[in-house]
Amino acid sequence: MRGVAGGLGSAVAASLGAGLGVGYSGIIFPAEQGRSGAGNAPAASSGKPDYRGPNVIIIRFGGGVRRRETIDPAHTFSPWFRHEFIPQGTFFPRMEIGPAAENTGHGQGTLNILTGIYDRYADVDKRLLGERFEARVPTLFEYLRKNFAVPEHQALIVNGEDRIDEEFYTFSNHHLFGAQFRSNVLSLFRFKMYLLRRKIAEGKLDGKELAQGNTELARMESLDYRVEQSGGRSNATEAFWEKWRGYYGESGLVNPRGDQLLTELAIRAMSDLRPRMMMINYNDCDYVHWGYMDHYTRAIAIMDDGLRRLVEATEADEEYRGNTIFCVVPDCGRDTNRLRAVPCQHHFNSRSSREIFAHFFGPGVPRGGVVDRTVEQLNVAATLGALAGVPTPHAEGSALEEAIA
Amino acid sequence: MNTNPESTTAEAHVELDPAQLDQTDVAKPGKLRRTVFFVLKSFIGVVLTQAPLLSVAVIGWTYRAMQRSALKQWWRLGGQSETPDGTDNKTSSQTDFARFVLDDPATATHANWPAWVLGRRAAPGDTSSGPVREAPRIRRTLKRALGSFGLNLRIGAQGLANTWVVTLPICAIWLFSWNAGWAHSFHKDYEQSSLGTSTGLLGVALFIAVMLYLPMAQARHAVTGEWRAFYEFKVVRALVRRAGYRALLLSAFYALASFPLMIGWLVPGFFEQMNPALAELNDAELIGVAKKYYFWFGAAGFAAFVGLRLAAARLYARAMAACVREAILTRHQLRPYERAVFDRLGIVASARLAAPRSKFIAVPVRLGGVVARVGLTVATALIWFAFVAQIYVGGFMNYRPFVGFMNQPLVQLPLFTYLPPGLGG
Numbered sequence: 001m002r003g004v005a006g007g008l009g010s011a012v013a014a015s016l017g018a019g020l021g022v023g024y025s026g027i028i029f030p031a032e033q034g035r036s037g038a039g040n041a042p043a044a045s046s047g048k049p050d051y052r053g054p055n056v057i058i059i060r061f062g063g064g065v066r067r068r069e070t071i072d073p074a075h076t077f078s079p080w081f082r083h084e085f086i087p088q089g090t091f092f093p094r095m096e097i098g099p100a101a102e103n104t105g106h107g108q109g110t111l112n113i114l115t116g117i118y119d120r121y122a123d124v125d126k127r128l129l130g131e132r133f134e135a136r137v138p139t140l141f142e143y144l145r146k147n148f149a150v151p152e153h154q155a156l157i158v159n160g161e162d163r164i165d166e167e168f169y170t171f172s173n174h175h176l177f178g179a180q181f182r183s184n185v186l187s188l189f190r191f192k193m194y195l196l197r198r199k200i201a202e203g204k205l206d207g208k209e210l211a212q213g214n215t216e217l218a219r220m221e222s223l224d225y226r227v228e229q230s231g232g233r234s235n236a237t238e239a240f241w242e243k244w245r246g247y248y249g250e251s252g253l254v255n256p257r258g259d260q261l262l263t264e265l266a267i268r269a270m271s272d273l274r275p276r277m278m279m280i281n282y283n284d285c286d287y288v289h290w291g292y293m294d295h296y297t298r299a300i301a302i303m304d305d306g307l308r309r310l311v312e313a314t315e316a317d318e319e320y321r322g323n324t325i326f327c328v329v330p331d332c333g334r335d336t337n338r339l340r341a342v343p344c345q346h347h348f349n350s351r352s353s354r355e356i357f358a359h360f361f362g363p364g365v366p367r368g369g370v371v372d373r374t375v376e377q378l379n380v381a382a383t384l385g386a387l388a389g390v391p392t393p394h395a396e397g398s399a400l401e402e403a404i405a
Numbered sequence: 406m407n408t409n410p411e412s413t414t415a416e417a418h419v420e421l422d423p424a425q426l427d428q429t430d431v432a433k434p435g436k437l438r439r440t441v442f443f444v445l446k447s448f449i450g451v452v453l454t455q456a457p458l459l460s461v462a463v464i465g466w467t468y469r470a471m472q473r474s475a476l477k478q479w480w481r482l483g484g485q486s487e488t489p490d491g492t493d494n495k496t497s498s499q500t501d502f503a504r505f506v507l508d509d510p511a512t513a514t515h516a517n518w519p520a521w522v523l524g525r526r527a528a529p530g531d532t533s534s535g536p537v538r539e540a541p542r543i544r545r546t547l548k549r550a551l552g553s554f555g556l557n558l559r560i561g562a563q564g565l566a567n568t569w570v571v572t573l574p575i576c577a578i579w580l581f582s583w584n585a586g587w588a589h590s591f592h593k594d595y596e597q598s599s600l601g602t603s604t605g606l607l608g609v610a611l612f613i614a615v616m617l618y619l620p621m622a623q624a625r626h627a628v629t630g631e632w633r634a635f636y637e638f639k640v641v642r643a644l645v646r647r648a649g650y651r652a653l654l655l656s657a658f659y660a661l662a663s664f665p666l667m668i669g670w671l672v673p674g675f676f677e678q679m680n681p682a683l684a685e686l687n688d689a690e691l692i693g694v695a696k697k698y699y700f701w702f703g704a705a706g707f708a709a710f711v712g713l714r715l716a717a718a719r720l721y722a723r724a725m726a727a728c729v730r731e732a733i734l735t736r737h738q739l740r741p742y743e744r745a746v747f748d749r750l751g752i753v754a755s756a757r758l759a760a761p762r763s764k765f766i767a768v769p770v771r772l773g774g775v776v777a778r779v780g781l782t783v784a785t786a787l788i789w790f791a792f793v794a795q796i797y798v799g800g801f802m803n804y805r806p807f808v809g810f811m812n813q814p815l816v817q818l819p820l821f822t823y824l825p826p827g828l829g830g
Contacts, residue, residue, distance in 0.1 A: 161593075257593035290587040291804025299591075338691055339673040341805050341825040350677050351684060 051148035051276055053389040054363050055324040056140075057266075057310065058113065058279040058380075061303055062331035063106040063163075063286035064347045067093070069300055070330075071357050077297045078304035081328065081359075085311065089326070089361030090369035090403045097332060097354040098376040104353040107131035109331030109377065110169060110281065114139040116381030116395025123165075131165040135172035137394040140381055141183035142171055144277050144390050153236040155183035156278040158266045160259065164189055166281055168224055174394070183277070184237055186265045188252065193220050194233070194241040195250055240272050259284045259299060263306035267313045270320060277388075282306065288334070293342055311361075325362035325387050329380055332356065360403040362387070371402040442518075447707070449521045454703040454710075454821045455696075462521070462554060463819045465561030467711055468627035469519035471718035475628040476515055476746060478722035480505055483750025511745065524552015563632040568623065568817050571615050578608035580810040583800065613789040617782065619816070620655055621645050623714070624721035629740035643733050644724040646778065651720050653781055656788040658716060660795075662709040663815055667795045669702045670823070674803045692828050699822040706814055706821035713815060730755045 061070065061081075068075050071093055076082040097104055101118035108121055115137050123130030138146070141155040159167050167189055171182035196217045199205050205213045248255040256264045259282045266280050282303045288296035307328065314320035334344035336352035347353035358380060364387050378397030385392035386399040450466065453459040480502050506512040514525065586601020588594075621644050626635040634640075645652050673695060677684045683694065728734040729747060732754040736744060747753070800809050805823055812818050824830025 253595060257595075258591070261593075284591065287587065287591045290583070290590075290801065291806070291809075292584075292587060292591075295587070295591045335674075335677075337674055337677060338688070338827055339676060339695055339825060340803055341823075341827075343825075343827065345804060346674075346802075348675065348678060351681070 048147065048149040051144065051150050053148075053276075054387065055275070055314075055320055056277045056384055056388050057314070057324055057326050058140075058277075058384070059303075059307055059310070059326065059328040060110060060113065060279060060281045060283075060331050061307075061328050062109065062281070063283040064104075064109075064332045064334045064353070065285055065300060065330045065356075066334045066336065066344050066352060067355055067357060068336070069297055069344075077300040078307075080308045081304050085307065085328075085361065086359055087368055089359055090366050090371065092358040092360075092371045092375050092400065092403075094372060094374045095329070095356050095358045095379075096374055096376055097356065098378065101354075101377070104332040104347050104349050105131065106163065106283070106286065106331045107133050107166060107169070110166060111135050111139075112377045113329055113331070113380050114141070114169065114279070115172070116378050116385075116392055116397045118378055118396075131163070132168060133165070135169065136174065138172050138174050138177040138181070138392075139169070139183070140384060140390070140392070141277060142174075142177040142181040143385060143392050144388070145181040145183075146177060147390060150276050151234070151236070152182065152184045153234050153240075153273050154276045156269055156273065156275045157183050157185045158262050158269065158278065158280045159185055159187040159189070160262055160281060160283045161188040162286075163281070163283055164223065183279075184234065186237070186240070186269055188261065189220070190233075190237070191241055191244065193217065194238065195245070196220070236273055240269070243272060244268065259302045259306060263309055266306075266310060270313055270317060274319070280306075280310070288342060288345055291342055291345060293344075296344065323363060325360065325365065325384065327358065327360055327380060327384055329358040329377070330356040358400075360387070360400075364405050365403055366405050369402055371400070375400055446518060446521065447704075450711070451700065451704045451707045453521075454707050454819050455699065456822075457818065457820055460818050460820045461561040461565055462557040463561065463707070463710070464564045465557030465559065466519055466521060466553075467714045467819075468560050468564050469514075469557070470711065471624060471627035471714050472630060473515040473518065474715045474718040475624070475722035475725075476506065476512060477502055478719050479726060479746055479750055479752065482723070482726045483747075483752050505749075509745070509749065511742070519557075520553035521557065522551060522554045524548045524550065524556075560630075564623065564626060565818060567626055567632055567635040568619065571619060571622075572612070572813070572817060573811070575608050575611045575615060576811045576813070578604055578611070579796075580807070582608055583810065609790065609793050612793055613786045616656065616659075616789045616792070616816075617645065617652075617785060618642070620659075620713075620717045621648070621652070621721055621724075624717040627714070628718060628721055628725075629742050631740055631742075634740055637738075640734060640738055643728055644721060647728050647731075647733060648720050648724040650781060651723070653785045653788065655713075655716055655720055656785045656792075659713060659815060660788050660792045662713060663792055663795050666702075666706055666709065666815070666821075667799045669705065670799055670805075671802045672702075673698060673823075688828055692824065695824060695828070696822075703821035706819060710815055710819040726752050729753065 061078075069077050071078075071082055071086070071091075073082055097109065097112065098118060101108065101112065102120055108118075111121065111133060112118055115135050117137055119136055121131075121133035124132045124134055141157075144150055145152070145155055157167070157170060167185050167187060170185060171177065171179050196213055200210065200213050200217065244255075255261060262280050262282060266278060269275055269278065282299075284302065285296045285299035287299065311326065314324045314326075332347050333353045333355045334347045335350045337343045337345075337350065344352075356377060358375070358377075360383065376397060378395070379400050380397070381395040382392050382397050382399040383403050384390075385395065386404055450463055453463050503516050506515045582601050582603075582605035584601075585597075586605060589597050589601055618638075618641060622635045622641045625637070625641055625644070626632055648655075676694070676698075683691065686694065725734070725739075725743065726747075729736070729739070729752055736747070736753075739747065796810070796813065806826075808820075808823070812820060814820055
């Protein structure tokens with residue numbers, strides 16, 4: 001049944017939360033500071049203009065939320081978002097995942113947002129319930145980096161530890177775009193790879209431990225099979241992780257956890273890496289797949305708080321204040337099934353699982369607008385492209401005019 | 406002698422006077438009548454699976470049916486046994502099950518399938534339900550009107566209590582492990598990440614161990630009519646061992662029967678996808694749709710529940726007869742009811758003993774027996790693991806708080822309905 005595999009896949013992936021658990025010792029490299037994160041890899045190609053548009057922060061308010069617990073004033077668990085943030089921008093309470101979309105899964109929804117098309121996705125390795133998808137058309141990050149001189153570490157996806165597959169939505173297989181315009185990723189998975197590399201490079205592992213470390217590192221790097229050389233890392237991100245390690249240590253037990261970790265990574269990224277485009281893939285509300293409604297509502301509250309912190313962080317930064325577009329949009333909705341004890345336990349392609357919303361805020365976005373017409377998730381990419389001045393020729397959805405002043 | 410003394414003669418196809426048995430051929434009811442009563446009894450059973458208290462009566466009724474089934478199995482097995490004087494002459498009791506059961510008031514209730522509601526009308530001279538006395542009319546009327554229902558409840562409560570003793574703690578472990586595991590996963594409590602998994606595995610291991618024992622123990626309780634017999638571990642263990650591969654087949658029957666039921670629990674969660682118009686129904690209308698569905702679901706569940714228990718009863722009867730004949734169990738290890746039946750049927754330890762074997766043959770044979778037994782046990786355990794896996798898959802696909810783990814209908818309370826709290830359940 002359509003949508004079931006997606007729901008199952010996301011649920012299984014959500015269950016694979018991996019703790020770090022193992023500490024590593026390592027030397028501290030001098031962090032290369034700089035407003036734009038000095039020591040960067042050069043921009044994907046020379047001769048391109050600098051990007052002078054607004055910063056763009058996409059909040060994937062997911063994995064999978066209903067309108068009831070988010071934007072319904074009487075039942076919201078995200079009060080700051082609903083009562084304080086929405087009035088500051090243009091709000092689309094009736095966004096939907098359109099009928100042309102085959103599935104209402106997290107991976108599919110994320111790529112719908114980034115590419116502006118609905119497509120049929122299949123795991124590249126044909127794993128059961130796997131969600132390693134390849135976009136056919138470019139993502140917003142690729143559009144940005146192809147047209148402007150934006151280094152990789154300033155086009156970021158901040159990803160959680162439960163959905164490793166989404167680490168690799170950084171670029172498409174479109175012949176005119178692709179890996180050279182990819183975004184970078186901040187996640188616990190990347191931090192673990194960084195630690196392991198450091199440990200091996202400094203000779204802190206030997207014998208059996210070294211062999212195991214090499215094997216594990218090779219396995220982790222092989223997941224990004226399309227990146228032959230740098231494995232998606234740069235001096236800037238290496239310095240970022242070094243600073244993170246210096247602050248939070250190596251155990252993984254000190255830093256914030258779950259979706260709160262994503263907020264922390266994003267805020268630190270704004271300080272250290274200065275991303276021009278960043279997507280934060282919140283996901284913990286998807287734990288309701290296992291039957292506990294309070295996990296769902298608690299996760300929404302955590303996202304609400306995270307969103308507030310991000311907005312406040314941009315307001316506190318001169319380069320981000322008044323110069324940052326926010327887009328808050330779920331990857332998918334959830335079921336509203338009265339015959340289940342937990343009505344929103346899954347998102348099996350029901351009407352409710354296609355019902356989402358979108359909110360735009362920032363320069364060029366009218367304040368206080370509420371657009372009471374049905375729009376589609378594939379409109380998001382073109383809308384953000386229009387607001388940022390980034391052409392999105394392969395996106396099928398059109399820009400939402402109401403969000404553009 | 407402890408039997409089920411009640412049976413409704415209203416549902417009996419023929420009113421039989423035990424005093425006239427020798428002169429009267431036992432008349433078999435017509436096929437149409439039997440079919441009608443089969444459908445009626447099944448319908449009542451399905452209805453009772455739709456409410457928790459009433460489904461206790463289903464256990465009791467099934468236990469009475471199990472006793473009948475075992476009795477019939479023994480009657481068949483006893484028919485092949487040698488008569489006490491070594492001749493092949495078979496008495497009329499051995500050729501006609503109905504005549505056999507009516508020969509003894511203790512088994513007379515099994516002339517027909519047990520009743521759901523009506524009590525048994527005591528025939529003249531029938532002392533099976535105690536000394537004849539002049540009870541007040543109202544009491545006699547109540548006993549006649551609801552006697553079987555009360556009996557089904559009583560026996561069912563005993564059966565459920567025994568089953569709960571060995572299964573409820575395990576179900577509680579499952580519930581805890583699910584809750585703890587996902588809570589720790591959600592909160593990223595890495596330090597305690599093993600708690601959910603380890604307790605879950607413990608629960609699974611304990612459940613498998615219990616299920617190697619429980620079906621036979623339930624059958625023993627049902628057939629003997631004595632709840633204490635459930636806890637005669639040595640006897641039950643001997644029976645399970647003697648049952649051999651048939652016990653494995655019974656476990657496979659459980660696993661196979663539970664699969665469609667697992668699907669059945671999930672189907673209501675997809676009603677809207679199957680028929681979008683259902684999303685427009687109000688709560689009362691949706692409850693009506695759900696109740697209709699669960700009635701038919703209950704029919705499948707009731708059939709599976711009764712089928713499994715009757716299969717267990719036959720397995721028990723066969724194993725018990727074999728254990729007695731092979732002197733694995735002695736006559737003193739039987740319960741009074743069984744002893745009486747076995748005496749009537751001539752099921753005794755066989756006079757023919759196996760010729761003593763040379764140790765060069767006996768040792769490998771014994772070793773082979775141990776290997777076979779271990780292999781059977783492992784295979785049975787794996788099948789029960791498949792049964793448990795379906796519980797977990799079902800929990801993910803459609804989590805039913807508390808009851809999803811705490812009640813396994815095929816094993817515990819045969820309750821085949823569920824309304825979510827949002828619909829008044």
